[in-house]
Amino acid sequence: MSKNIQKILIANRSEIAVRVINACQAMGIKSVAVYSDADENAKHKMLADEAVHIGEATPQKSYLDIEKIINAAKETNADAIHPGYGFLAENRLLAERCLEENIIFIGPSSDAINLLGNKVESRIIMADAGIPLIPGMKKSETDIEVYKKAADDCGYPVMVKAAAGGGGKGMRVVHTAEEIKDAVEAAKREAKNAFNDDRVYLEKYIVNPRHIEFQILADTHGNTIHLFERECSIQRRHQKIIEETPSVAMTDELRTRMGADAVRVAQAADYVSAGTVEFLLDESGHYYFLEMNTRIQVEHPITEMVTSVDLVIEQIKIAQGESIEHLKNIRQSGHAIECRIYAEDGENNFMPSIGQILHYSEPSGPGVRVDSGVQKGTDVTIDYDPIMAKLVVHAPSREIAISKMIQALHQFKILGVKTSKKFMVDILLHDKFISGETYTDFIEKYMSDRKDLADEYKELAVALAAVSASSGTASNSSTQTSDKIATPWQLLGAIQIGDSIHE
């Protein structure tokens, strides 16, 4: 059964809502944004064909309120809902309510969400399917002694994880038995807040692992394919900040085996739509299934850059009942890197930073892509995840991609809130990153003794303030200038982004 979707409601905000609106426009589909009190002036609200106010800033009273989302879709006659990532993206109840209301949910079935969203149950299914797993507790327990015993059995360090988790919320690494109780309690609280489900379990923590994930697409005609790997080992607080594809650790042989296992994971869950199978890969080439994320991932653009497949458009087509047969022979071409631009202070422990964006200008050029949810004037508040934008570059080689990313980070100017741009530049320049020694503890291991270079920039910084003060015009940014005026660097001629290859 296939049905052409006419209008999609996007049950999300910020950059991913903008991303889905762009896909709708490319397909000639109308888009409906939803927004809270905090997003009155948000970019996604402005860009959509229609926008529905769904309540207060608190996520529970707007973006997480299923009935408000369903009502907004009915009010606007949207025939489909795209959940984005985060919020309700992996909530089976939204998928079920869509089914009841005869609205197409652009994502997997509620059964698949339910199974894969529960890390405990999915481990059992995947073990039966012969997928390699990390040793540890099989389910959440109430008695803290059970956690201690399990930790002793696995050997320290161990990782406490939320049963309903993802995105680093509710996760803790524990090195000694004394820390177990506090870690389990903290993980439970975070899990309760993030997912309204406080079940946590623990398992062996693999030392020197790489985070390798495979992009999956599956249609309703029985086709399940993978679109190669992404390496997302560069993480702070267990949240990814730099991702790349291909992974330097991958050989053709390993890629074939891991890709085949990723496809088997999706098939074991009767999965349909776009999804991601996450593995840990250790130094000896052993890999362990972590989880399957039943949504479009934050880092999906790097896969799009190397495969030239638009994953959101494919998601929508799959939801319309179309086949992915034509994607069976896709290839990887070149190297892509993504840097996540969060509102956080890279020079102060990634402390979240709030405020109004006073200046915003994006880099541009061949092989440079920015997925952004903010613009000049956007207020970054404490209510939501602090991601503002994703900067993605594509180049013929990893080496060129790295230098291109550094230039693009320098050209991406966001003033008014702090970012981790400089921190990410320092990662990209680090010998160990360049040589591909990218393990998930990279930041702890190599970035803790960064030099404070502020003093070397003092004359430059003060000179800019002085010119701004004496000219006046530069400072009072009252004139309405386009966000797209990001090309003056190129007009200069002296500075070029990376390569000039056709893409």
Added chain:
Amino acid sequence: MNNLDFDFNGETLTAQVAKSQNSFTVSFGDKEVQLEPLGDNLYAVSLNGTKYQAAVVASQGKYFVDIDSMLFEISDPQAETVAGGSGGHGGEKDKIFAPMPGKIVKLMVAGGDVVKEKQAMVIVEAMKMENQVLAMANGKVKAINFGEGDQVDTETPIIELELDE
């Protein structure tokens, strides 16, 4: 010519600004910074032959600066600094402030407790992440001004300590 004094991390720098047709030269004694405006707050700047890509914008008595991804906030010397503004509360070791506005998820001490430097006092959640706030000195808990679940800002101390001599 225009002389301006700025404070940079406690050091006073006197900037001498000269404007030519399309560019600025800012001198600090014998050090010269060249700035070429590119419009929309953007500048190509150079010092000692090295070129940087920069942006600057002014707001509420502060200049926000990005030089090749290095970020700075420089106070306008003409603007009166508001006491206890957005800066840290570094000097007040007897008061425990939230690092940013958020919600108290757990109080880890009670009134009268003896606490040690770097001991976790309270967990504040903001942007869905938990941040532990640590004691900056040894002392005894004198007052707790909020409860678990309360919203806090960065201006009112959550916990007050009586510091050890």
